[in-house]
Amino acid sequence: MVRGRISRLSVRDVRFPTSLGGHGSDAMHTDPDYSAAYVVIETDAEDGLKGCGITFTLGKGTEVDWSREGCGAPGDSSHPKCSVGLVGQAGGKACLEVTRGHEEQMLAQGYPAYTTSCAWLGYSDDTLKQLCTQALKDGWTRFKVKVGADLQDDERRCQLIRDVIGPEKTLMMDANQRWDVPEAVEWMSKLAKFKPLWIEEPTSPDDILGHATISKALVPLGIGVATGEQCHNRVIFKQLLQVKALQFLQIDSCRLGSINENLSVLLMAKKFEIPVCPHAGGVGLCELVQHLIIFDYVSVSASLKNRMCEYVDHLHEHFKYPVVIQRASYMPPKDAGYSTEMKEESVKKHQYPDGEVWKKLLAAQEN
Numbered sequence: 001m002v003r004g005r006i007s008r009l010s011v012r013d014v015r016f017p018t019s020l021g022g023h024g025s026d027a028m029h030t031d032p033d034y035s036a037a038y039v040v041i042e043t044d045a046e047d048g049l050k051g052c053g054i055t056f057t058l059g060k061g062t063e064v065d066w067s068r069e070g071c072g073a074p075g076d077s078s079h080p081k082c083s084v085g086l087v088g089q090a091g092g093k094a095c096l097e098v099t100r101g102h103e104e105q106m107l108a109q110g111y112p113a114y115t116t117s118c119a120w121l122g123y124s125d126d127t128l129k130q131l132c133t134q135a136l137k138d139g140w141t142r143f144k145v146k147v148g149a150d151l152q153d154d155e156r157r158c159q160l161i162r163d164v165i166g167p168e169k170t171l172m173m174d175a176n177q178r179w180d181v182p183e184a185v186e187w188m189s190k191l192a193k194f195k196p197l198w199i200e201e202p203t204s205p206d207d208i209l210g211h212a213t214i215s216k217a218l219v220p221l222g223i224g225v226a227t228g229e230q231c232h233n234r235v236i237f238k239q240l241l242q243v244k245a246l247q248f249l250q251i252d253s254c255r256l257g258s259i260n261e262n263l264s265v266l267l268m269a270k271k272f273e274i275p276v277c278p279h280a281g282g283v284g285l286c287e288l289v290q291h292l293i294i295f296d297y298v299s300v301s302a303s304l305k306n307r308m309c310e311y312v313d314h315l316h317e318h319f320k321y322p323v324v325i326q327r328a329s330y331m332p333p334k335d336a337g338y339s340t341e342m343k344e345e346s347v348k349k350h351q352y353p354d355g356e357v358w359k360k361l362l363a364a365q366e367n
């Protein structure tokens, strides 16, 4: 049923200076400022029905998305590191069939997560050690480390992490597209001793056959290939699945334009029996993707084997309905909608370049 007509649309450039602390840094993106074009569509409906959307970027990309979304055509994102998610906030629960037992299990235990927050590439060894130690204490058992810029550094950092977390905990590696195909195989042969479960984005995300070659070469080493955070539609995923290019499929709630596109990928993954381990982090990606992955468990995959959702411990405080993590798991959100809405106060403060935070930072840069 249609309620109300669109009465106002706003697009704002919201940026968080994450580069100052090295948060989010990897072999490809050395100083990201986690940012978003934040869209709110208001209606004249009496109950104040509105829709909120985010396009995650690493800073400057917001300008591109800002102009595109301003034209009312979100959904396609083809430049590095930008994701689009736009959805009504007033919907109820997803109206698809659920399996009651699994729903109850989720409500009690949550969906298993892994953390990327301990081992960004720009963190010092001390920070790495300290964050891994703390994460272990907090109950985390699965960790992801950024690799790919310098082999010696990678070896030292991975050793350091294994020393803290021990041989049994799960370790994943993420190269953020840094290598070509032979280089990926060679590099991972050197890092195999640290027993990674997967290597993520070993090469260009568009190189479907390249991923297949890497997958095949790494099977004897017991390392899977994970990819998907840059895949913008179901056709790319279809081909990755068809040529056995991945062992772990990483949907991104915003990069794949629309919930429907995400759902079709979840269904394909089920058909090919490949576990979905969503990409998250950035600005609001954890908030959004938790809905999709819990739906996947309850209504599609019905399995937790080899499955976990990424968690990144930044910027949740700016969201009206932030994720709830307990015992290293995502607890199912209880509010209606897609958890996309940001706090107005945060948006105002971080608006670029006029928000309070940026005014100060830009003034300091000039002096």
Ligand SMILES: C[C@H](O)[C@@H](O)[C@@H](O)[C@H](O)C(=O)O
Residues within 6 Å of the ligand: 023, 024, 025, 026, 029, 032, 058, 081, 116, 174, 176, 229, 279, 280, 281, 282, 310
């Ligand atoms: C630039 C970003 O922080 C990426 O490093 C991040 O999204 C990453 O690829 C991830 O898998 O979490």
Ligand SMILES: [Mg+2]
Residues within 6 Å of the ligand: 174, 176, 200, 201, 229, 279
């Ligand atoms: Mg990644």
